[in-house]
Amino acid sequence: MTTVGIRLVEGLIARGIDTVFGIPGVHTIELYRGLAAAGERIRHVTPRHEQGAGFMADGYARVSGKPAAAFVITGPGLTNTLTAMAQAKADSVPMLVISGLGRSDTLGKGLGRLHELPDQGAMVATLCHTETVTDPKKLGDVLDRAFAAMTSGRPGPAHIQISTNMMAQPCPELPPPVVAGSTVPLPLGRIRSIAAALNAAERVVILAGGGIRGSEIHLQKLAESLDAPVIQTVNARGAMFRHRLSVPASPSLTPVRQFIADADQILAIGTELGPTDYDMYANGRVPNLSDMIRIDICADQLARHPAKMPVKAEAGAMMAALLPMTIRANREGPERAEALRQAARAELANLYEPMPAQLDMVEAIRDAMPNSIIVGDSTQPIYAANLYYDHDRPRGWFNAATGYGALGYGPGAAVGAAIAAPGVPVVCLIGDGGLQFSPGELRTAVDEKLPITYVVWNNAGFREIAEALRQAKIEPILGCDPSPLDMEHFAMACDMLYACVPQDPDELADMLATPQDGPRLLEIQVR
Template sequence: MKTVGERLVEGLAARGVEVVFGIPGVHTVELYRGLSGSPIRHVTARHEQGAAFMADGYARVSGKPGVAFVITGPGLTNALTAMGQAKADSIPMLVISGVNRRATLGKGWGCLHELPDQQAMVRALCPSFQISAPEELEPVLDAAFAALFADRPGPVHIEVPTDVMPMPAAELSGGADLRTDVISEGEIAAACQRLATAKRVVILAGGGTRHAAQGVQDLAERLDAPVVQTVNARGAMHGHDLVVPASPSLDAVRDLIAEADCVLALGTELGPTDYDMYVRGGLPDLSGMIRVDCSTEQLDRHAAAVKVRATVSAAIPALLAGLPTRPAGDGAARAKSARKAALEELARLDAAMPARLTMVEAIRSACPGAIIVGDSTQPIYAANLYYDHDRPSGWFNAATGFGALGFGPGAAIGAALAAPGARVICLVGDGGLQFSPGELRTAVDEHLPITFVVWNNAAFGEIAEAMAGAGTEVIGCSPSPLKMKGFAESCDLPFQSVPAEPEALFQSLKRAGSGPSLIEVRAIANLPS
């Protein structure tokens, strides 16, 4: 009879898992026994945080849960940062770890990788389940997969004690689809009634629209409504007359929202890193909005005239069925005016931002249809304020919400595995790269089509600017950068170094091959050698 660890892997495969990310250890040997002969592909990270970031990137692009295997103790604590990012961005991620033998738990005996209470630590962030006997395996798997999508998606943890992992376990019955989306007809009717009589609708599109791009466009066209995209919604409706790919933190976008007679918020938590980035208040009153969200908890956090509890993918067909067609009005003109004003405002905020934005646009021009995965770095900050990407689910980064530095390399690997054949660009700063440099070797091992574009200003540049702007001495913001050419060579990565000029970056991307490579963008003169 197979062990609990082997059956657990079978249960994952039965529930549609195709890839797991992890680092093996003595506490997870039985999981890796289960991977032998399994259809599930294993990708070896260089750090457990990287493994969980890979699971995050995989989930964002595929729409399926990302799965990571980690050891108890330090393996799980290393993964917690990435789990925090997934929590902030509503990304379904399943982290499976070992835990010490049941008889030792909470005793403080000093066992290998011991924590005082591993589950209590994780439960402060997300649901955590323990398989304490073989017969609990299938119920726990069902509960964990239900939790991944119940109410608001996010991370979920399963731990298996080391004395339970090798126990014999019976064959599982298979995985059922536990996702449900029951929509209230009354809520939809109330929303349709308000939308049908409104003349100047504005749609606020959040991360919940990530896999509903065509539906959002259809709804916008039916309502003649400009669509304001938060960071996690970018990529949909590229070049469309109704799209406003700009941050609601900008006055130009806030003016558009304030002038609306009806605001429809789709899958957005209305979080301050999207809606009040500069912490200055002044967001228009949204208490009269129609809000669609899959989370009851989120719906209860803000006043709204109509609340529809549903995923965006399920709500949009119901809304379209209840809305009459209408002639085109001034929606496109309102969107165009907002786009123009937002770009002008970008230049007023920081004279360097337009140039940084053109670098991101050069990537899009050189690599149409690519997935751009960002870290917290200056061109990403600029583009998060205003940038129109050309691939749905093809623009995401960790510079909003939880804001985990070092996200980019691992998440880019997950994205590449979720979208075989797609080109992936990881845009990361020299500081962020040093959080997770080892993951570039993973990209080499897996032969992934990722170009790592490193914005090298030999500093935590954005933080240095913030400290200077606050009138304080800039301290701790000049970590020495890697010697990029030597680093690339040590990773067996083809290397190019170019100045921070759009044409130079465009041409270097055109020259880059189909496999993994590294391009250094020299963002300052006289980089340390």
């Protein structure tokens, strides 16, 4: 008999899913029957915590550009995954979470059954699209709607839940998938008006966000045509590595804000203008952007900030349409961009004296391991680099220190990234505090024999938070000094190579250049 669980896995494969991250349980046994039947057509990876399953799916999607799936049990399995789903929602990452559900004849009755929740679907619906399989004949429709929700317009997570008694029901063969998504028509009249406004300006500035991922070549060509510096948020870094018009700096920095304020035309592309990029220090000094031209795939986003010319459009298509209408002119873009790069980098020391040295360590990683993927957690060098850092690979720099800001993101996301890009070196840069949120995921990296280097910034506590408390004139005596792991013995327990590296860029680079076989842990003991 071919069951719903088997057909579900077949439906995932038909829609391009090749990897599932999950922990089997009594509420997902029939889904695992489907995985077993699929054999080598789909890969299963076992995290050590359901939150890790979600973070792995997130890292996989960011690097590959396509969704991955997570299988979790009902109740605690799903609630553990919600944090990762919220991170994916904040950063527009497609992720499909498929969870079990109690027997359909017991739902909502409060019988005290294993893993019971009052209304699991309603809980998830506050965050993202959710579906319940109630009829085997409609399983294909459920999958089509979930994939459309994940990938049409602004990407994000989606959820499907299936009762344990439904998973084992006979299920007919699924129809071919409906192609998710539809092309957003380009407003030709508005394009001409936008091109005219850009051509008439003398100091054009482009604000690029994560919505430009996959369209880096269009961004570069449009910037060159307009001779316009491109300020990139965290999720756009790597789009224009060392390009003469690239400004890989946060709009929260004072020189960048002044540069934006001095522009006579702003073109914002695929950026939600969120505070963790544009007002990191919550001082409310964001320049007035109401005269901007704004391109975004999401109508809700466009409605959240006033703009002179808001356009709902896919970023790459819109930039390609604008390009032949723009007039090449000398606006001294490279000179303006270079001056801003120097001012922005110099600003780091004014904010916090150790920041330039922290940035040096991140750049040492990039230069020692070119074309690698750096996955970050909320730790001091990540915060410094989010303010100013240029990466050498599109989709190669991402972290959870913006947006939702889930601590412990890095270890799992690095596993997903490494699986999505076989053979590409992956670095997880994480603090000693963040590592203790999800240490078990390093064992998954060992099981999967992944070339991940875990660089642990060990400052023996939550020093970033301690500094924030001091700035608020609060003595950080409570909660900021949790004892760190003994990293050498922890690495030994994980069967990983270990080395202790001083806070010196050259010595870190030398250690990173050493060939590796499988994952390793490098500890930087911060002075």
